Amino acid sequence: MYLTSERCLDDGVVERSFTLGEIPGILWTPVSASASAPVPLILLGHPPLGLGAMYPRLAGRARQAVADGFAAATIELPGSGDRPRRPAAEQARAELRRVMEAGEPVGDPLIDALVLPLVDKAAPEWRAALDALLSLPGIGGPVGYSGGVISLGVRLAAVEPRIVAAALFAGSFVPRAVVEEARRVTIPLHVLLQWDDEGNDRQAALDLFDAFGSKEKSLHANMGGHAGVPRFAGQDAARFFARHLK
Amino acid sequence: MYLTSERCLDDGVVERSFTLGEIPGILWTPVSASASAPVPLILLGHPPLGLGAMYPRLAGRARQAVADGFAAATIELPGSGDRPRRPAAEQARAELRRVMEAGEPVGDPLIDALVLPLVDKAAPEWRAALDALLSLPGIGGPVGYSGGVISLGVRLAAVEPRIVAAALFAGSFVPRAVVEEARRVTIPLHVLLQWDDEGNDRQAALDLFDAFGSKEKSLHANMGGHAGVPRFAGQDAARFFARHLK
Numbered sequence: 001m002y003l004t005s006e007r008c009l010d011d012g013v014v015e016r017s018f019t020l021g022e023i024p025g026i027l028w029t030p031v032s033a034s035a036s037a038p039v040p041l042i043l044l045g046h047p048p049l050g051l052g053a054m055y056p057r058l059a060g061r062a063r064q065a066v067a068d069g070f071a072a073a074t075i076e077l078p079g080s081g082d083r084p085r086r087p088a089a090e091q092a093r094a095e096l097r098r099v100m101e102a103g104e105p106v107g108d109p110l111i112d113a114l115v116l117p118l119v120d121k122a123a124p125e126w127r128a129a130l131d132a133l134l135s136l137p138g139i140g141g142p143v144g145y146s147g148g149v150i151s152l153g154v155r156l157a158a159v160e161p162r163i164v165a166a167a168l169f170a171g172s173f174v175p176r177a178v179v180e181e182a183r184r185v186t187i188p189l190h191v192l193l194q195w196d197d198e199g200n201d202r203q204a205a206l207d208l209f210d211a212f213g214s215k216e217k218s219l220h221a222n223m224g225g226h227a228g229v230p231r232f233a234g235q236d237a238a239r240f241f242a243r244h245l246k
Numbered sequence: 247m248y249l250t251s252e253r254c255l256d257d258g259v260v261e262r263s264f265t266l267g268e269i270p271g272i273l274w275t276p277v278s279a280s281a282s283a284p285v286p287l288i289l290l291g292h293p294p295l296g297l298g299a300m301y302p303r304l305a306g307r308a309r310q311a312v313a314d315g316f317a318a319a320t321i322e323l324p325g326s327g328d329r330p331r332r333p334a335a336e337q338a339r340a341e342l343r344r345v346m347e348a349g350e351p352v353g354d355p356l357i358d359a360l361v362l363p364l365v366d367k368a369a370p371e372w373r374a375a376l377d378a379l380l381s382l383p384g385i386g387g388p389v390g391y392s393g394g395v396i397s398l399g400v401r402l403a404a405v406e407p408r409i410v411a412a413a414l415f416a417g418s419f420v421p422r423a424v425v426e427e428a429r430r431v432t433i434p435l436h437v438l439l440q441w442d443d444e445g446n447d448r449q450a451a452l453d454l455f456d457a458f459g460s461k462e463k464s465l466h467a468n469m470g471g472h473a474g475v476p477r478f479a480g481q482d483a484a485r486f487f488a489r490h491l492k
Contacts, residue, residue, distance in 0.1 A: 195456070195465075206452070209467070210441070216476070219441075221455070221465035230462070232489065236482060243478065 001132035013066045020129055025075035028062035029138060038140025040245040044074040045147035050081035068238050071139045075129050078121040111173040115151045123155045130162060144241050151178045157185045165244035167237040170205035171197055171226055182211040189217040190240040192233060197226045247378035259312045266375055271321035274308035275384060284386025286491040290320040291393035296327035314484050317385045321375050324367040357419040361397045369401045376408060390487050397424045403431045411490035413483040416451035417443055417472055428457040435463040436486040438479060443472045
């Protein structure tokens, strides 16, 4: 892991850009982190739109996490931002646009093609990032995962023992194989669902929630579309992490 | 309204029993209520099992409400506790027991017979209680409704303008007519659902949540059966009332 830049934001947050091999990432920590006891880490998931486009929302979530006593980090997804395009993924996304513009239903084979290769490639990368991040001074466990892509969150929750709690955003297509994988998840979960999310199948999200094997899982459904998550919903998620990471 | 007894609980809560005509009720206020500015009121809904049987849980919820800066009150439901039995309701409950023991589905006519007469009789009584309670010194508006019977909460939310927010517990049968009534509700709602509630139809609860006309409505689903509401779910509901009644 190479740190490529470091700056101090105005509210006591240190923001560091890094690369892990060819994968860019960002780490946010409290100014005092290295001096005091290690803080828990929250991995910030995001849709595959590129870290540059996602930066304002990610930085907002990261500042909140740091204010709550955590470090936060994220890495670029395969095929997004400055990373090489993946032809099969581009083709699947073009087909999705065509299907949605034509008002046709989005079938399982297309959902699989959109999501499964992304998760298969991303999950090991996020685990490698975890190795590197947890070796830095000032950053300890336990680790939480927050946000989308929800299928990546499910995979990481199922296979990565250092992740002990996850706040998942039900805002993208979920392959049936991921619903099966969810049955193996046992960590506490906080699932956020926008009831009228235009890009999301509500019933699929409810089925996924039902499938999780976790004894403690909460579904918080709120009104509005994909980007209309109310402010109090973010505060509920923050309290979830405070309960489980501290 | 006649006050029949008054006592001071050990945590600064005054508990007063009253009767409103033939209907018994209980009011909880902060010790300092009459001296200071009027506090908002939360009506505590409950299943039709009698105030005596429900007292420990109601008193616990009332103490929390008072600690949060509210007054809390409840009245006996028709046909419960010391109030005269209602033969039609008794017959419907006996039929429900028979149907459930036989493992048969609970049909719409039985759900209607169980719930609609109860709501039709109870709603005007709760509104009359509101008239009396709000005339007491130290108790002001706005008013919240909390808990079950959820169909009574829907009716009150639809017809009683002094109720400005409701935290509803999806833990009982809901007639189709009540789902239609829910479309007219516009106040902020916080709906609690126990995902594996043995006495509740999950899909009916989701349909009811979907039907509400409110722009702000949140569904909080948690694991466990009817009585297994986790502690943090109660805290979420408390924050909902703090947002809307203060």
